Amino acid sequence: MTKQSSLSWREAITVYSRPRVFSLLFLGFSAGLPYLLVFSTLSAWLASVDVSRATIGFFSWLGVTYSVKVFWSPVVDRLKLGWLERWLGQRRSWMLVAQIGVAIGLLGMAATDPTTNITQVAWFGLLVAFSAATQDISVDAYRIEAASDKYQAAMSACYVFGYRLALLVAGAGALYIAQAGGWQLAYTVMALLMGVGIVTVLLVREPPRRRPPALDLDREVEQAAQAGGHLPAGLSRAIAWFVSAVAGPFVDFFKRYGWSALLLLLFISLYRLSDIMMGAMANPFYVDMGYTLEEIANVSKVFGFFMTMAGSALAGVLVVRFGILPILMLGAIMAATTNLLFAWLSLQEPTQLLLALVISADNLGAGIATVAFIAYLSSLTSSAYSATQYALFSSLMTLPGKFVGGFSGVVVEGLGYGHFFVITACAGIPAVILLLLLMRHPEWTPARAESKAD
Numbered sequence: 001m002t003k004q005s006s007l008s009w010r011e012a013i014t015v016y017s018r019p020r021v022f023s024l025l026f027l028g029f030s031a032g033l034p035y036l037l038v039f040s041t042l043s044a045w046l047a048s049v050d051v052s053r054a055t056i057g058f059f060s061w062l063g064v065t066y067s068v069k070v071f072w073s074p075v076v077d078r079l080k081l082g083w084l085e086r087w088l089g090q091r092r093s094w095m096l097v098a099q100i101g102v103a104i105g106l107l108g109m110a111a112t113d114p115t116t117n118i119t120q121v122a123w124f125g126l127l128v129a130f131s132a133a134t135q136d137i138s139v140d141a142y143r144i145e146a147a148s149d150k151y152q153a154a155m156s157a158c159y160v161f162g163y164r165l166a167l168l169v170a171g172a173g174a175l176y177i178a179q180a181g182g183w184q185l186a187y188t189v190m191a192l193l194m195g196v197g198i199v200t201v202l203l204v205r206e207p208p209r210r211r212p213p214a215l216d217l218d219r220e221v222e223q224a225a226q227a228g229g230h231l232p233a234g235l236s237r238a239i240a241w242f243v244s245a246v247a248g249p250f251v252d253f254f255k256r257y258g259w260s261a262l263l264l265l266l267f268i269s270l271y272r273l274s275d276i277m278m279g280a281m282a283n284p285f286y287v288d289m290g291y292t293l294e295e296i297a298n299v300s301k302v303f304g305f306f307m308t309m310a311g312s313a314l315a316g317v318l319v320v321r322f323g324i325l326p327i328l329m330l331g332a333i334m335a336a337t338t339n340l341l342f343a344w345l346s347l348q349e350p351t352q353l354l355l356a357l358v359i360s361a362d363n364l365g366a367g368i369a370t371v372a373f374i375a376y377l378s379s380l381t382s383s384a385y386s387a388t389q390y391a392l393f394s395s396l397m398t399l400p401g402k403f404v405g406g407f408s409g410v411v412v413e414g415l416g417y418g419h420f421f422v423i424t425a426c427a428g429i430p431a432v433i434l435l436l437l438l439m440r441h442p443e444w445t446p447a448r449a450e451s452k453a454d
Contacts (some may be wrong), residue, residue, distance in 0.1 A: 020146045023204050024155045027095070027139050028162025029169075030197020034102045034132035036170040037109075037190055038062045038125050044175065045183045049115050059122065062129040068271050069133040073391035074246050076137045089206025094138035096201050102130030103194040110187035135197075146379045147206035152375035153319030153327070153348035157312040160371060164305060169193065176450070211429065249385035249392065256382065266381065267434040268393055269400045271328075271373055274335045274428035275366060276401025278342065278421065281408045285342070285417050290350045304363045311367020318368070324376050325439050329367025332435055336428035338362040343421035373397070 036042075039060070046056045076094050084093040105128035112119045143155050170190060177186040254261045286296045318327045341358045348354055377397070379391040404427075412420045 006433065018147075018151065018154075019098070020204070021151055021154045021158055022145055023163040023200055024158040024281075026196050026200040027142070029166045030099060030158035030162075030194060030200065031132070031136055031159070032163035032166030033140050033170050033190060033197075034106070034128050034135075035066075036167055037106060037174065037187070038071040038129045038132070038449065039067060041170055041174050042109075045178065045186075046114055048178075048183070050407060051114055051118060055118060062125050064124075065126070065129040065133045066136070067395065069137055070388070070395050072134070073137045074249070074385075074387040076134060077141070077249075077385055077387040088201070091138055092201050092204070092206050095135060095142065096198065097203065098131045098135035098138060099194050099197045103133065103191045103198075104129050106187050106191035106194070106306040110184045111193065121277075137387050137391055140378075140390045142204075142207060144381055144386040144390060145383055146204075147207075151320070152378045153324065153371050154316035156371045156374035156378070157316035160312045160367070160374075161309050164308065166313060168305070182191065249382075249388040252382050252385055253380075253389060257380075263434065263437070265396065267431065267438065268377065269396050270431045270434065271332065271368070272397050272429065273401045273404065274339060274424050275369070276398060277404055277408055277427055278339050278424040281412055281417070281420065284409075284412075285346070286355070288417070289346070299352065299359055303356060304359050307360045307363035308367040311364040311365075312371045314364075315368040315371035319375055321374055324372060324379060325435070325442075327368065327372040329435050330375055331365060331372050331433070332428060332432050334361070334365030334431070336368050336425045337423050338365050339425035339428070343418045343425070346417040346421065398427050 042059060042062075043056050046059065047053075080090065081093045081097065084097070087093070088096060105124045105126075108124035108127070109121055112120045112124060139159075142157060144152070147155055172189060174186045177189055257264060259345075283296065315327055315331070318330075338358070338361045341361055344356060345358050376392060377393040381394065406422065411423065416424075
């Protein structure tokens, strides 16, 4: 994981031409499309038809499904979907079912009038959110298993690009369609666009899977259940399957990494802390500095989008060329230093040029850090439990930042924006220190033993 690649720059850049890498662009689009359709876009629809603000607030609870997806990720990891699994394989079958669930939910929302049947809109919205979270689990597992670790950053870059493109379509695109033809048309079009993911699933190949650790744990638990309670064979197998699916990912992770697993989990929880803390106060900072809403939209949303994509694409090439850990360090340093740029910006007169320069640096760094970190988390998973372990990692990497970010407004009110951004920059130091330890002791994070398809 830490060795420099022998590939030339030209060979590193051509990584994006690999079919499995490029396919993540379309799977990322499919994963990103439902997100805003049960959040801000749905809120805009409900507000436009005079649904009460209290009711709109309750609809935000649909997002809880994304935060708790780790609880049913073992099912996606282990449960076979009958003939569909035999036709498509484990990962593709779950992706297809989830995508169809999203499309059905969106069509149901399009066919329902929220002014007369808000409850039905909520149920269809829950179907969309649950199916979308399930799609995230299965797509992440497919991405991890479809290519070797050296291609994970490029696959992550394609995924992030597709995801963010989908956010534009489901956000601004849906609003434009709703303005021209109504919300029913907008949600119908979004449902049809889920066909991008469905077609991709049918075209790509199922990645190979090697699962001896899971099977060994199954047998151990089954034998223990039979010996301890003299249970029927069928019930023993059911208990073994459940315990292996739920406990197996954690047992496997600590068995592979030993005591360093705690260090890895700490690093995962701290790496994005600086970015997430700063992000909570970014838009209020722009407004309080005197930037107009148009300036904020043009620079932070549109221009920032392209800078993030540039950083993501660059990270995919750099990881192939130099390895994951050096680019992780680059992303961590950029996250901290760009927060210091925001502290400097808070002392300047507001000009669009300065805003563009600071946001460009911040989004470029964020793109590099995000892609490198996704690739790193992917390399830590076992192919036996890739869906569950990655769902755990992805939840852990945002939880501390979201919790601490809740106090960001208190810090700003007490100390001001300048001191706040300095504090968020310092919050990135522990991650840098831990990363230096990991780089000095590569044996603490050995590359995955099992081979995967290129």
